Amino acid sequence: MNTIPLEYYLVVGAVLFTTGAVGFLLRRNLLVLLMSIELMLNGVNLTLVAYNRHYPVNHGGQVFAFFVIAVAAAEAAVGLAIVLSFFRLRKTVRSDEADLLRN
Amino acid sequence: MEAFKSQFPASNFTLLAVVLALPALGAFVNGVFGKRLGKQGVRFMALAAIGGSFLASLATFVALVSRTGAHGEGHEEAKQAVRLTWSAWHWFSLTGSAGQSIPIDVAFGVDAMSAIMMLVITGIGFLIHLYSSEYMKEDEGFHRYFAYLNLFCFAMLTLVMGDNMVVLFVGWEGVGLCSYLLIGFWFLDEKNAAAGKKAFLVNRIGDFGLILAMAMIAYYCGSLQWTGIEANVTRLLDPVKVWPIGNLSHETLPGFLANLILPKAPIQVYAATLVGLAIFLGCAGKSAQMPLYIWLPDAMAGPTPVSALIHAATMVTAGVYLVARTSFIFVLSPAAMATVAVTGAFTALFAASIGLFQTDLKKVLAYSTVSQLGFMFIGVGVGAFSAGFFHVFTHAFFKACLFLGAGSVIHSMHGRIHDTNRSQDMRNMGGLADYLPITRWTFLISCLAIAGVPPLAGFWSKDEILWKAFADHVTTDKSTARLTMWTWPTWLGPAIYWVGIAAATLTAFYMFRAYFMTFHGQFRGWKVVKGWKDHGHGHGHDDHHEDEGPLEGPAPRESPPAMTIPLIVLAAFAVFAGFLNAAALHLPALEPIGELLAPIFAKASLAIGGRPDGEKLEHLMMAPGLLAFAVGGGAAYVIYAQRNGAPERAFAEAFPRLYRLVYDKWRIDELYDATVVGMVDALADIFTMADKWIIDGVIARVSAALVGFLGTVLRAFQTGRVQAYSASMVIGLAGLGWFLVRPHAAYSIDDKAFKASGQLTLSAAPGLGYHYRWTVGDSPPSDGRDVTVTLNPGESKEVVLEVTNAFKSVAQERIPLSRSQKPTVIQVGGPGSDKAPAQGGSR
Numbered sequence: 033m034n035t036i037p038l039e040y041y042l043v044v045g046a047v048l049f050t051t052g053a054v055g056f057l058l059r060r061n062l063l064v065l066l067m068s069i070e071l072m073l074n075g076v077n078l079t080l081v082a083y084n085r086h087y088p089v090n091h092g093g094q095v096f097a098f099f100v101i102a103v104a105a106a107e108a109a110v111g112l113a114i115v116l117s118f119f120r121l122r123k124t125v126r127s128d129e130a131d132l133l134r135n
Numbered sequence: 136m137e138a139f140k141s142q143f144p145a146s147n148f149t150l151l152a153v154v155l156a157l158p159a160l161g162a163f164v165n166g167v168f169g170k171r172l173g174k175q176g177v178r179f180m181a182l183a184a185i186g187g188s189f190l191a192s193l194a195t196f197v198a199l200v201s202r203t204g205a206h207g208e209g210h211e212e213a214k215q216a217v218r219l220t221w222s223a224w225h226w227f228s229l230t231g232s233a234g235q236s237i238p239i240d241v242a243f244g245v246d247a248m249s250a251i252m253m254l255v256i257t258g259i260g261f262l263i264h265l266y267s268s269e270y271m272k273e274d275e276g277f278h279r280y281f282a283y284l285n286l287f288c289f290a291m292l293t294l295v296m297g298d299n300m301v302v303l304f305v306g307w308e309g310v311g312l313c314s315y316l317l318i319g320f321w322f323l324d325e326k327n328a329a330a331g332k333k334a335f336l337v338n339r340i341g342d343f344g345l346i347l348a349m350a351m352i353a354y355y356c357g358s359l360q361w362t363g364i365e366a367n368v369t370r371l372l373d374p375v376k377v378w379p380i381g382n383l384s385h386e387t388l389p390g391f392l393a394n395l396i397l398p399k400a401p402i403q404v405y406a407a408t409l410v411g412l413a414i415f416l417g418c419a420g421k422s423a424q425m426p427l428y429i430w431l432p433d434a435m436a437g438p439t440p441v442s443a444l445i446h447a448a449t450m451v452t453a454g455v456y457l458v459a460r461t462s463f464i465f466v467l468s469p470a471a472m473a474t475v476a477v478t479g480a481f482t483a484l485f486a487a488s489i490g491l492f493q494t495d496l497k498k499v500l501a502y503s504t505v506s507q508l509g510f511m512f513i514g515v516g517v518g519a520f521s522a523g524f525f526h527v528f529t530h531a532f533f534k535a536c537l538f539l540g541a542g543s544v545i546h547s548m549h550g551r552i553h554d555t556n557r558s559q560d561m562r563n564m565g566g567l568a569d570y571l572p573i574t575r576w577t578f579l580i581s582c583l584a585i586a587g588v589p590p591l592a593g594f595w596s597k598d599e600i601l602w603k604a605f606a607d608h609v610t611t612d613k614s615t616a617r618l619t620m621w622t623w624p625t626w627l628g629p630a631i632y633w634v635g636i637a638a639a640t641l642t643a644f645y646m647f648r649a650y651f652m653t654f655h656g657q658f659r660g661w662k663v664v665k666g667w668k669d670h671g672h673g674h675g676h677d678d679h680h681e682d683e684g685p686l687e688g689p690a691p692r693e694s695p696p697a698m699t700i701p702l703i704v705l706a707a708f709a710v711f712a713g714f715l716n717a718a719a720l721h722l723p724a725l726e727p728i729g730e731l732l733a734p735i736f737a738k739a740s741l742a743i744g745g746r747p748d749g750e751k752l753e754h755l756m757m758a759p760g761l762l763a764f765a766v767g768g769g770a771a772y773v774i775y776a777q778r779n780g781a782p783e784r785a786f787a788e789a790f791p792r793l794y795r796l797v798y799d800k801w802r803i804d805e806l807y808d809a810t811v812v813g814m815v816d817a818l819a820d821i822f823t824m825a826d827k828w829i830i831d832g833v834i835a836r837v838s839a840a841l842v843g844f845l846g847t848v849l850r851a852f853q854t855g856r857v858q859a860y861s862a863s864m865v866i867g868l869a870g871l872g873w874f875l876v877r878p879h880a881a882y883s884i885d886d887k888a889f890k891a892s893g894q895l896t897l898s899a900a901p902g903l904g905y906h907y908r909w910t911v912g913d914s915p916p917s918d919g920r921d922v923t924v925t926l927n928p929g930e931s932k933e934v935v936l937e938v939t940n941a942f943k944s945v946a947q948e949r950i951p952l953s954r955s956q957k958p959t960v961i962q963v964g965g966p967g968s969d970k971a972p973a974q975g976g977s978r
Contacts, residue, residue, distance in 0.1 A: 056861060130857065
């Protein structure tokens with residue numbers, strides 16, 4: 033059976049992660065930042081699952097991916113709450129306005 | 136009695152624990168729970184504690200006397216000083232000068248001198264507690280007051296019962312603390328708090344001397360127990376070089392300075408002199424002698440019963456007690472003895488002169504106390520230890536009685552005058568004899584006692600001291616002396632005697648001046664109106680009334696029985712206590728105290744010699760003492776009772792500056808301000824400048840600027856933008872990742888076996904997924920982390936380490952090894968390099 037080689041998955045995962053990282057660094061909209069984080073997490077998840085498929089010894093990769101998904105859900109909930117309260121405070125969702133601690 | 140004796144053997148006399156524990160318990164309960172106990176509860180607790188302690192002291196005294204009798208039957212020589220001791224626990228140990236261990240125990244020992252002090256402390260203490268329970272009735276700090284008072288009794292008992300100097304010192308500091316707390320009892324008034332502080336600070340100077348003395352005694356005698364010090368006291372006859380100190384000599388000093396300050400021969404004194412002077416410094420602080428007496432007059436800021444107990448009857452006599460206790464040290468040093476006696480004589484006269492013109496009743500009594508303490512030091516200074524100590528005993532009664540009488544007068548003055556200064560001013564009193572009969576009679580009796588009228592207590596003790604001062608002095612055994620010792624000049628004794636007579640004359644004068652101004656003539660406090668009633672005004676309004684014109688008020692009232700009973704008891708003792716040691720009568724039945732004390736001072740008294748005609752002079756020498764009373768008392772009667780103080784006012788007008796000078800206490804306080812206090816102030820100013828300019832100005836500013844600069848730099852990185860932080864995180868992670876992906880051929884060399892066999896073990900640094908390959912010289916490569924290389928003398932080898940990581944990247948490190956002809960030297964890094972690195976490699 034022809035299987036897709038591991039490297040393809042890894043490349044897709046790396047592309048997803050890089051997209052997310054670059055997006056996180058460059059964009060200023062907090063909602064977009066949250067989405068970028070999701071993208072990075074998904075890139076990592078894809079890598080973990082791909083490794084797991086090729087080395088399915090104890091399915092540690094899949095277990096780890098589930099953890100990441102659960103943490104990502106929690107992170108999204110907390111992150112959105114923070115964004116919401118930040119919006120109430122500053123009437124904006126731009127990340128460079130979030131500098132209350134600076135001065 | 137036998138059952139009692141077997142219950143309490145002399146070496147484990149546990150009754151002392153009861154004497155000590157009761158006041159401590161009272162202080163604890165009143166201090167912690169006093170507020171909730173209520174005034175009746177506090178009063179009961181305090182009186183029960185000190186009363187129980189008194190009964191236990193009485194039992195101790197009886198036990199002591201009964202044992203003395205048993206020992207002393209038949210042969211006088213075998214009479215030993217009886218000691219009842221009780222050792223609570225081992226406290227700590229010191230290492231002596233010979234390397235031996237000096238145990239310091241919390242131990243208590245009682246001989247006749249301690250037992251008499253215990254009776255005075257607890258007995259007079261009980262009377263004053265009783266008196267205070269009435270005097271302080273209105274005070275908000277009632278429970279606090281009694282907690283302090285009980286604590287004082289505990290500390291004072293510790294002082295007199297301590298079996299070694301360290302326990303004595305604990306009590307010594309304890310009474311100082313309580314004195315401070317009670318002087319500043321009404322601490323809301325700045326003046327009172329300052330008086331407390333002054334007492335505390337001046338006492339510190341004295342305590343410094345006492346600590347020094349303890350250190351020297353521990354060094355020379357190898358013990359701090361009284362019995363141990365006495366046994367080894369002759370070791371204090373070691374000469375000590377006091378000048379030049381250290382290694383100052385003609386070699387270490389520039390020539391002109393050496394000629395100026397170095398004597399031809401080093402100055403040496405006996406250690407006993409130094410120890411005696413150091414002890415006396417402590418005593419001068421505690422017992423208010425020149426020049427450290429200045430705190431005692433200010434200490435009158437405390438409640439009057441406190442002045443009676445602490446600053447007249449007990450604490451201030453601790454110094455006399457200590458000199459008497461260490462009499463065996465003092466007799467070794469005539470110079471120290473003379474210092475004590477001369478200081479005492481000078482203080483007696485000087486303080487008495489200040490007392491002449493004081494208008495504050497309590498101040499008169501305070502200077503009188505300083506003066507009487509001077510008499511006590513004359514006694515112990517000339518070697519009349521029994522007589523000096525006996526004056527402590529009699530003085531406790533009549534001076535406590537005088538203070539309590541003054542308190543009673545002030546209490547009645549408070550019926551209309553609430554200002555502290557005005558209610559104690561004798562110019563506002565007068566004619567109180569009709570209103571306060573009990574106070575008046577007890578005050579008069581005590582005045583007669585302190586002025587030395589026979590057969591009252593003061594006569595027996597004071598004239599004994601003065602006669603001994605005239606006749607006796609300490610002698611030195613020249614045959615054993617190793618140094619030329621200072622000897623007591625023959626004129627000194629008579630000089631002290633006549634100074635004492637002068638002081639006694641002044642004493643009689645100012646005491647009767649106080650008596651006549653307070654109790655005779657017209658009442659000057661306010662206009663007595665029959666049936667006068669307070670119109671419901673609070674106390675705060677009285678100040679306004681006083682400004683408006685002559686004050687009106689009720690007749691001053693005699694104090695209630697709780698205050699007059701102690702007065703009567705103390706006055707009775709002031710009359711009769713003298714017969715406990717009326718040595719001049721030469722009747723054994725009338726010298727019980729002298730007999731009890733004799734064994735304690737037996738050894739010290741051997742050094743005391745007298746004039747050959749001393750015995751004959753004993754009764755003759757009383758005549759000037761009586762004359763002193765007649766002159767002083769008579770002058771006071773003429774000036775203050777007959778002529779209402781007019782001559783004093785005339786004197787004040789004729790010599791206003793002299794009058795002011797004496798009234799202002801010879802301006803000694805101002806002298807202190809200008810010298811000692813001024814010096815400390817100047818020193819403080821210098822330190823303030825140093826603090827301001829060096830610490831704050833240079834050190835603080837420079838370091839602040841440095842930190843500020845670093846902060847400015849680092850602040851640039853703290854943009855507050857999440858992306859900036861995450862970007863640095865990403866860069867850091869990428870760098871770390873790159874480092875981990877590259878292989879690193881690092882190694883370390885183990886040359887433990889090199890000397891023996893010429894073998895070196897090289898180990899490659901570990902890494903995840905690494906694969907190692909070693910090539911030594913021309914031999915085939917080997918795998919594994921370690922490789923062993925053998926080098927012979929003069930041989931060189933090149934070792935190559937190849938590391939391959941999981942990504943198949945390869946790193947290589949060449950390690951040249953060489954060994955010189957000398958068999959023990961190895962060179963790593965090729966010939967010519969003489970450093971042998973333990974590890975290396977490229978990264």
